[in-house]
Amino acid sequence: xxxxxxxxxxxxxxxxxxxxxxxxxxxxxxxxxxxxxxxxxxxxxxxxxxxxxxxxxxxxxxxxxxxxxxxxxxxxxxxxxxxxxxxxxxxxxxxxxxxxxxxxxxxxxxxxx
Amino acid sequence: xxxxxxxxxxxxxxxxxxxxxxxxxxxxxxxxxxxxxxxxxxxxxxxxxxxxxxxxxxxxxxxxxxxxxxxxxxxxxxxxxxxxxxxxxxxxxxxxxxxxxxxxxxxxxxxxxxxx
Numbered sequence: 001x002x003x004x005x006x007x008x009x010x011x012x013x014x015x016x017x018x019x020x021x022x023x024x025x026x027x028x029x030x031x032x033x034x035x036x037x038x039x040x041x042x043x044x045x046x047x048x049x050x051x052x053x054x055x056x057x058x059x060x061x062x063x064x065x066x067x068x069x070x071x072x073x074x075x076x077x078x079x080x081x082x083x084x085x086x087x088x089x090x091x092x093x094x095x096x097x098x099x100x101x102x103x104x105x106x107x108x109x110x111x112x113x
Numbered sequence: 114x115x116x117x118x119x120x121x122x123x124x125x126x127x128x129x130x131x132x133x134x135x136x137x138x139x140x141x142x143x144x145x146x147x148x149x150x151x152x153x154x155x156x157x158x159x160x161x162x163x164x165x166x167x168x169x170x171x172x173x174x175x176x177x178x179x180x181x182x183x184x185x186x187x188x189x190x191x192x193x194x195x196x197x198x199x200x201x202x203x204x205x206x207x208x209x210x211x212x213x214x215x216x217x218x219x220x221x222x223x224x225x226x227x228x229x
Binding site: 034100 | 117148153154156158171172205218219220221223
């Protein structure tokens, strides 16, 4: 039973346009959500997070939106850059200190020059 | 700071062999975790530790042992390797609850393990 779902395995966008990566979850106990970015042969790196008490968090070109009623979150990248091409993982935690993260399968983002 | 380091980067084992994947962090983090990533899957939690001397099981603990004798190190042991354990293994650490806030996990570069 997959508790964090990233249903689109890949996304391709033009440089300069918006990238929207979606994530759904089923566990109502999740209260903290994170996005990680991963390049080949490297470990995941933290990108942005959001607590369940918020519905939006912004950091530069990256914004995460949370819709608790729909159990849905999305990551917006504006404007997209070729260096953003990577695998993006959505993760969730039911504990404040998130020692136990549940990950989605990831979305491969390709940004075309 | 080196952050989270993992050794070896690559390893090939035969079925039934044992080995230890090493993980160390120099950030004085309380929490450390081991994940595995398989093709088409997200990262799945194997074991985690909330401090020296304390460990607990994650989602897929079978076939793996861990111990945490120091804050810095969190080795993962495969007692009798099986082909199903072919995967990429990531170690992660975070500050934990003493930080007072929800914290993010920092990942090592990974160990690619193949079991024949």
